[in-house]
Amino acid sequence: ETGVTQSPTHLIKTRGQQVTLRCSSQSGHNTVSWYQQALGQGPQFIFQYYREEENGRGNFPPRFSGLQFPNYSSELNVNALELDDSALYLCASSQDRATNEKLFFGSGTQLSVL
Amino acid sequence: DAKTTQPTSMDCAEGRAANLPCNHSTISGNEYVYWYRQIHSQGPQYIIHGLKNNETNEMASLIITEDRKSSTLILPHATLRDTAVYYCIVQSNFGNEKLTFGTGTRLTIIP
Numbered sequence: 001e002t003g004v005t006q007s008p009t010h011l012i013k014t015r016g017q018q019v020t021l022r023c024s025s026q027s028g029h030n031t032v033s034w035y036q037q038a039l040g041q042g043p044q045f046i047f048q049y050y051r052e053e054e055n056g057r058g059n060f061p062p063r064f065s066g067l068q069f070p071n072y073s074s075e076l077n078v079n080a081l082e083l084d085d086s087a088l089y090l091c092a093s094s095q096d097r098a099t100n101e102k103l104f105f106g107s108g109t110q111l112s113v114l
Numbered sequence: 115d116a117k118t119t120q121p122t123s124m125d126c127a128e129g130r131a132a133n134l135p136c137n138h139s140t141i142s143g144n145e146y147v148y149w150y151r152q153i154h155s156q157g158p159q160y161i162i163h164g165l166k167n168n169e170t171n172e173m174a175s176l177i178i179t180e181d182r183k184s185s186t187l188i189l190p191h192a193t194l195r196d197t198a199v200y201y202c203i204v205q206s207n208f209g210n211e212k213l214t215f216g217t218g219t220r221l222t223i224i225p
Contacts, residue, residue, distance in 0.1 A: 004157070033212065035215075040217070041199055041217060041218070042215030042216050042217050042218055043213075044215070045157065045212040045213065045214065045216045048212060056212055058212070090155070090157050090158070091157075092158075102160045103150075103158075103160060103213065104160070105156075105157025105158050106157050107155065107156050107157050108156075108157055
């Protein structure tokens with residue numbers, strides 16, 4: 001059984017650029033959630049995908065968008081990067097969209113916006 | 115607004131029980147108490163959750179007061195690898211509500 005994997009592990013971008021982060025969910029999981037974690041803060045929910053459809057969204061602007069593929073892997077896209085987008089981006093997978101039980105998190109992508 | 119209140123930091127001696135408190139005085143009837151922890155440079159890890167009754171698994175025990183307004187996570191024999199930020203989260207288990215993390219308790223295990 002493979003765990004949640006994210007790529008890349010680190011990324012540096014400049015303000016105004018676009019970025020794509022990738023996540024492979026744990027085997028057997030059909031739901032992927034994305035979180036943003038600023039330095040010294042807890043993770044904040046961005047959105048969730050279930051069977052390729054968005055299933056819930058946190059308080060993030062439309063320039064944060066996502067995709068889920070038939071194999072349940074997922075991408076997070078951020079357009080027009082701002083300095084405040086610098087954070088650790090975490091992906092979590094679960095077996096069921098309807099429960100908060102046992103989210104399995106990856107180790108994250110550390111994004112720095114200069 | 116955070117639904118839980120946790121101490122910012124705690125220390126515990128290696129081998130002793132670590133007791134992490136959490137206040138959730140506004141918890142509603144259908145909300146569970148979840149505990150996750152985050153070791154440095156890793157994503158959060160699920161520990162345990164409960165509704166009313168005390169729960170125990172291979173990682174920890176969760177003690178919830180009878181009025182459900184507070185709870186305690188117990189790591190029975192803390193090791194250095196238990197040094198992490200521990201998050202107490204109150205959330206409904208179903209529907210579209212997603213886990214809302216606060217700032218947690220930074221637990222340091224002292225050799």
